Amino acid sequence: MELTITKNATCTFCGCVCDDIELHSDGERITHTKAACVLGASWFKNHTAEHLYPDALIDGKPATVDEAIELAADILYDADMPLIYGLSNITCEAQRESVGLAEMVGGIIDSHTSL
Amino acid sequence: MGGKVTCTLGEVKNRADLVIYWGGNPAECHPRHFTKYALMPKGKFVPNGRKDRTMILVDIRETPSAKAADIFLQIKPTKDFEMITVLRAIIKEQPVDPAIVAEIGLSLEQLRDLADRMKKAKFGVMFFGMGLSMTRGKHMNSAALLTLAAELNAFTKFVAMPMRGHGNVTGGDVIMRWMTGYPFGVNLARGYPRFNPGEFSTIDMLIRGDCDAALILGADPGATMPQPAIDHLARVPTITLDPKVTHTSRISRVHITTAVTGISAPGTAYRMDEIPLPLRPALKSPYPTDEEVLRRIRQKIACKPLQLPPTVPMMTDAE
Numbered sequence: 001m002e003l004t005i006t007k008n009a010t011c012t013f014c015g016c017v018c019d020d021i022e023l024h025s026d027g028e029r030i031t032h033t034k035a036a037c038v039l040g041a042s043w044f045k046n047h048t049a050e051h052l053y054p055d056a057l058i059d060g061k062p063a064t065v066d067e068a069i070e071l072a073a074d075i076l077y078d079a080d081m082p083l084i085y086g087l088s089n090i091t092c093e094a095q096r097e098s099v100g101l102a103e104m105v106g107g108i109i110d111s112h113t114s115l
Numbered sequence: 116m117g118g119k120v121t122c123t124l125g126e127v128k129n130r131a132d133l134v135i136y137w138g139g140n141p142a143e144c145h146p147r148h149f150t151k152y153a154l155m156p157k158g159k160f161v162p163n164g165r166k167d168r169t170m171i172l173v174d175i176r177e178t179p180s181a182k183a184a185d186i187f188l189q190i191k192p193t194k195d196f197e198m199i200t201v202l203r204a205i206i207k208e209q210p211v212d213p214a215i216v217a218e219i220g221l222s223l224e225q226l227r228d229l230a231d232r233m234k235k236a237k238f239g240v241m242f243f244g245m246g247l248s249m250t251r252g253k254h255m256n257s258a259a260l261l262t263l264a265a266e267l268n269a270f271t272k273f274v275a276m277p278m279r280g281h282g283n284v285t286g287g288d289v290i291m292r293w294m295t296g297y298p299f300g301v302n303l304a305r306g307y308p309r310f311n312p313g314e315f316s317t318i319d320m321l322i323r324g325d326c327d328a329a330l331i332l333g334a335d336p337g338a339t340m341p342q343p344a345i346d347h348l349a350r351v352p353t354i355t356l357d358p359k360v361t362h363t364s365r366i367s368r369v370h371i372t373t374a375v376t377g378i379s380a381p382g383t384a385y386r387m388d389e390i391p392l393p394l395r396p397a398l399k400s401p402y403p404t405d406e407e408v409l410r411r412i413r414q415k416i417a418c419k420p421l422q423l424p425p426t427v428p429m430m431t432d433a434e
Contacts, residue, residue: 004397006395006396007285007395008395009377009394009395009396010377010392010393010394010395011282011377011399012282012283012384012394013282013375014144014145014279014280014281014282015145015223015279015280015281015282015284015285015386015387015393016145016147016148016151016152016279016386016387017282017384017385017386017387018147018151018285019392019393020151022391023397025397025398027398027399028398029398030378030397030398033325036320037146037147038146039146043378044378044397046231047153047358047375047378047379047398048398049379049398049399049400049401050306050401051402053358053359053360053372054360054372054428055371055372055380055402056369056370056371056372057360057364057367057369057370058368058369059368060138060365061163064360065371065403065408066327067322068369068370068371069371069408069411069412070415071265071369072330072354072369072371072412073366073412073416073419074244075328075352075354075368075369076354076416077326077328077419077422078328078413079326079351079352080327081304081325081326081328081390082231082326082327082328082329082330083317083320083321083325083326083328083330084329084330084332085224085317085329085330085331085332085334085336086319086331086332086334086336087283087284087286087290087291087332087333087334088280088281088282088283088284088285089281089282089283089289089333089334090332090335090356090405090406091283091285091286091376091380091381091383091384091394091404091405091406092283092286092289092290092313092354092382092383092384092385092391093382093383093406094333094376094382094404094405094406094409095291096290096294097281097288097405097406097409097410097413098330098332098409099290099291099294099362100294100413101330101409101412101413101416102242102301103303104413104416104417105416105422106303106304106305106306106422107302107304107326107328108293108300108301108302108303108304108315108320108326109291109301109303110250110299110300110301110315110316110317111284111287111288111291111299112280112281112284112287112334113284113287113288113298113319114297114299114300114312114316114317114318115249115317
């Protein structure tokens with residue numbers, strides 16, 4: 001197993017978004033963190049590159065991503081007032097896509113800020 | 116910045132000699148806030164680091180953060196707004212009602228001392244947490260605190276900053292503000308953005324049963340929201356995008372597993388002081404990113420007949 005070191009990695013666990021973390025990984029999981037706090041270290045170590053979950057689920061049954069995307073598009077298109085919610089643990093690029101999607105389907109978009 | 120008097124954490128590090136945490140527990144919730152940004156670092160105008168700063172904690176109970184504070188002010192629950200208002204009065208040398216001071220749970224001397232320290236600081240900063248913004252008074256508390264910070268600028272430099280919780284929740288505000296003009300709770304049903312918290316905010320929408328489909332991403336309302344809101348999510352077709360199969364996924368029609376932001380998905384995230392930072396993922400995920408899945412959903416919908424009147428130009432066309 002080859003050890004890769006990622007320097008100045010950014011932690012997105014809390015709002016501090018520390019960007020001085022060093023991560024050691026073996027390609028599948030992060031084995032060691034430097035400079036991260038207890039919350040950050042557990043965040044990095046608890047997410048692996050393993051295929052632990054099915055790619056997609058439809059009504060609780062495993063499905064392909066293509067089928068799931070097709071059905072998701074149908075649901076959002078057919079809805080009169082779709083709600084898009086969350087946006088906290090995704091990138092700004094994905095947030096931009098979500099706002100575009102909300103406009104396209106004429107829905108409501110909201111984040112954790114409203115809680 | 117939405118009109119608030121604020122600054123970056125870099126300015127706090129280099130300048131702040133009075134640091135006030137209000138209704139938050141950074142020692143446990145933002146463990147590196149003290150050491151990396153606000154309290155311990157040596158800065159240009161605070162060369163001795165912690166020794167040059169005074170730290171005050173305002174909270175309703177003695178949390179582990181109180182150990183790091185020079186002064187801990189324990190107030191009675193739900194009296195934040197009263198305390199801020201009394202402070203504003205003292206700062207403007209107005210008389211205050213002793214009955215209201217008694218309600219707060221502090222003595223007038225303690226409040227006068229705090230007001231005095233605020234006015235005498237070279238650079239003061241107030242970090243406020245959910246203990247202020249999510250208790251009785253809610254956004255009115257935040258508004259009062261931001262007004263206090265603005266008013267203190269008649270005497271010295273003073274700023275306020277919210278202690279944001281989840282990773283890129285600040286980015287959500289910034290992106291929505293950039294694209295729609297409003298930070299959250301935006302309704303685009305008429306083809307142009309409308310903002311009305313309480314009407315278009317998620318919990319209110321779900322409890323009233325106003326939406327007939329939901330797309331949940333980077334959140335797990337199935338584990339955190341009030342039961343009537345969860346019931347409505349289970350009633351309508353819900354789509355969840357998450358790196359794990361969550362409580363929300365279990366009540367959803369569609370779940371798509373996505374790569375983890377910052378660990379296996381690249382992109383940008385905003386820090387609580389609205390500084391964008393690049394993500395440097397260390398792993399390669401077997402799953403697609405949220406961005407990719409959303410783009411593909413948009414492409415699918417783009418193939419269908421347009422629902423909006425063709426005379427309304429799309430904001431996103433101008434990208």
